[in-house]
Amino acid sequence: MYQPGMQEQVYGIQWRQQIPGYAIVRQDRPLTLEAGRGTIRFRDVAALIDPTTVSFASLTDPTGTRVLEQNFEFDLVSTQKLMEKFIDREITLEQGFGERVETYTGKLLSAGMGNGLVIQGPDGAVRAINGYSNVRFPELPGGLLTKPTLVWEVVTEKPGEHKTRVAYETKGITWWADYNVVFAEGKDANSGLLDIGAWVSVLNQSGGTYRDAKLKLIAGDVNRAPQPQVREEMYMNRKMGAVAADMAAPGFEEKAFFEYHLYTLGRPATIPDRSTKQIELFPAARQVPCEKVMVYYGLEQHIPYYGNPMLDRNFGVQSNKKIDTYLQFKNKKDIGMGMPLPSGRIRVSKLDTADGSLEFIGEDAIDHTPKDEQVLIKLGSAFDVVGERTQTDFKVDTSRKRMEETIEIKVRNHKEEKVKVIVKENLYRWLTWEITQKSHPFEKIDARTVHFPVEVEKDGEVTIRYTVLYTW
Secondary structure (H helix, E strand, O other): OOOOOOEEEEEEEEEOOOOOOEEEEEEEEEEEEOOEEEEEEEEOOOOOEEEEEEEEEEOOOOOOOEEEEEEEEOOEOOHHHHHHHOEOOEEEEEEEEOOEEEEEEEEEEEEOOOOEEEEEOOOOOEEEEEOOOEEEOOOOOOOOEOOOEEEEEEEEOOOEEEEEEEEEEEEOEEEEEEEEEEEEEOOOOOEEEEEEEEEEEEEEOOOOOEEEEEEEEEEEEEEEOOEEEEEEEEEEEEEOOOOOOOOOOOOEEEEEEOOEEEEEEEEEEEEOOOEEEEEEEEEEEEEEEEEEEEEEEOEOOOOOOOOOOOOOOOOOOOEOOOEEEEEEEEOOHHHOOOOOEOOEEEEEEEEEOOOOEEEEEEEEEEOOEOOOOEEEEEEEEOOOEEEEEEEEEEEEEOOOOEEEEEEEEEEEEOOOOOEEEEEEEEOOOOOOEEEEEEOOOOEEEEOOEEEEEEEEOOOEEEEEEEEEEEEO
């Protein structure tokens, strides 16, 4: 059990790609030390502790008290462990046959990984028993523990009660941000308003419960030399004692912290083992203006650069008909946002006015997003807006090192209102290119990408044609 007045701090680090993650736990705990050399047993540590990371310090006598040796004892009680300890010792088994129960007492000769045992009775007869219903052991053998325990050989010149600080790393704790968004149509088909709520989800599978913790979250790409994955940190400080319920208890306060961002919860929080806890990251932002963006990428898949001109006329001509739909908004303070947003999942719903229910319309993941930066949420593909991409002409002259291709793109709108669509094209055949003819203006995005922004009237169609010349 934790002692009154004990403090604990937990630094949890999020794994973006997999869970569970790991945490750094720091505890302040009063311990009574005897003069000279003595043994201290420190229980209630996380089951997934990394013992190589443990540090112990006396805050009462930091220079005169030190650790000479350290052990981590983790041989915990389990049925299999008890069986192993009682090989060649007497146990009692019960086996049920309907309403009848048979009892066998004898020396345990073998205990497999399954539910089968071999015992030798007092008369020397050996019996193999499968499917026993109960087993009784005369005692708890030495060396088995009910909880993982740190054991220190400590020497001190100042006997009495010491305030000690223990820190260690444990696996099994991770956190992420969850954003719940409600979308409402704006003044036209290409705009809208968002209600944005943000929550922190803390998953604890470390084998330890952290009661009344002061929670801190660090969002950022924290480097760890032994592990290539990117992580984020979570801090939990805990002070034991009763906590009065307060509906207006303060939430997270954000500030810059080194090259990351620190979110400190202003009230204690209990993080039970084997649980996922959700805490509001910030109050919901209301009526955040957003823009609905449709993007048509006519290639069936993104074409990588291969290092040579792509002279095959059939290369990359397969057409994709899906038009992707996005919502985008600026993370700005003057529209109710402006807090640096940790990476996480963002789910979007829309109100069905027929029955007043919220219906799910898509979800995406966002990366760490500073204030004043754009947030782009991919929802899915449009049902009533489709595209078609066709190669209408292709010429290649290898002697002159010239290649010419003409592309025709059609966007059809079957909705009851006008829509805006960005037609994205990759000029993938070679690095040096020039668009020599075009039906619509375009914007050059990078060395291989152009955008044709178009508006398509209701039940209308827009056709884009362009010719590109490649030279090498």
